Amino acid sequence: MEFLSSPVEWWVEPFVANTFMRNALWSALLAVLTTSTVGTWVVLRGMNFLGDALAHGVLPGIAIAFILGGDTTVGALVAALAMVAGINIIRRHSPLPDDSSIGLLFVGFLALAVVIMSSSSGAYSGDLTRFLFGSITGVTNRDLVRQLIVAGITITGVVLLHRAFLVMTFDVVQARLFGFRPELAHAALLILLAFSIVASFQAVGNLLVFAFLVAPPSAAAMLIRRIPMIMAIAVVFGSVSVVVGLLISYHYGTAAGATMALGAVGLFLITLLIRALSGAYNIRFAT
Template sequence: MEALFAPFEVVFVQRALWGGILVSLICALAGTWVVLRGMAFLGDAMSHGMLPGVALASLLGGNLFVGAAAAAAAMALGVTALERWSPRLSRDTGIGLLFVGMLSAGVIIVSHSGSFAVDLTGFLFGDVLAVREQDLVLLAAALLAALAIAVPGHRAFTALAFDPRKATTLGLAPRFAHAAMLGLVTLAVVASFHVVGTLLVFGLLIAPPAAAAVWARSIPGIMLGAALLGTASTVAGLLVSWHWGTAAGASISACAVALFFASVALHRLGSGPARGRRRTPPADPPAPLPVDERSNAS
């Protein structure tokens, strides 16, 4: 038991734990809609689209979080504008173009700095063990902001996820709801990149909601399950990192993905016999009567 509790007696591991829990809660609110609407590629593009803002903030000596938020907001606005101005283009085409453009701009900015390698590594892979108290305050504020978007917009988000035409019929302003959902995903990505990095943010943004969706029967149930699974992934990842000397952010994301596959496997094993009981094989057709019995029956 000492091996389970000893790491969390260290102050910086405690801060990492709280940071991971807060990120898990934020990602549970946003990731549920990412999974239900199939927006994984958009979230990936947003996370990489933050690079120009982070690069500029680093070169100018500004706040990296503010730079990331500005770039991600620009990415979200660009996606919305392309959907309105170019209806003939598919959504994935517009997202892909913005993704490449923002990433290229970030790499160009980084190439002009010879001392950005360490910061770029932290941007890509995160540094959860370096979470400070002010970072926890920022994450707590981000969680409150996410709740302020998710709770009032729940009805509109639900209609938008399952039937956008019905959302229009009910007067739920699907365009505004879509923009608010983009803002929620942007908030989650920006808040998470400092903890697990942009390349690993989807470990907490997608894996816990996807794992919970296998079992849950309602959207709030998916969010609750995602929050619990994300928290479990944080604890497990920090333990793996402490005892095996692995990267903490990558360990957390790997545990989240592992929990997803375990959830799918357990659901498959649990539902297999039930399906067998529900589906009874059709009865064999009766064997034909012999010729002499058929004549007697007639």
């Protein structure tokens, strides 16, 4: 119970005494900021499968960039945008449901990543595990600057397109009547989703970014109905998960990305329990 008996040493000292912990904290908070704001629309529009597919879809770009000695962030972004373009093309020209096109690209991109990683060129090029599960303790100042830029682009896009996303989420026909173009708005949302995933994979890893994309907004959406407040509460939930997860990882030697993601899922389950108890006792949350 050191977190209670020695609160300063347990909660504060790791961030004060270690530069890598401070960088990790800033990186994870930036990841939460982007994933929580974009993730709110992912949750409200029922795009969870798409978010998962896109999170895995960046793997081929990461693998190719890593083998060629290039920038993995650029590789991830190119792969993500390629998948967004593929989803929109198949969606426009195929009679198949959206889930089918997403599933096909999901499998195709994931298989391509496995083939690249298992090839003779990729087998001895280094350890790609850190791209799957995160390498947050290795974040540099350059990574933080790049992440801050991507976060700024993502937040700006969410703010500017808020009204279009709002109308499109609840009534596509009404969106057209108001002069919005749902297809373009959907494509813009996918691009912002791609940016948020690319900005976050360094912090929590490609396979765990989905937890931050879905868990905090889902928990917030159970308590509040106003979308800006859902985003704000989701950022708070994600930030709590980040701080607690990083400290548990530091003190007990667990994987940082997985611990933070587990904390986000744990907060969702706690919120679900609170929601269930509030229903039993007729407690109303703010709308």
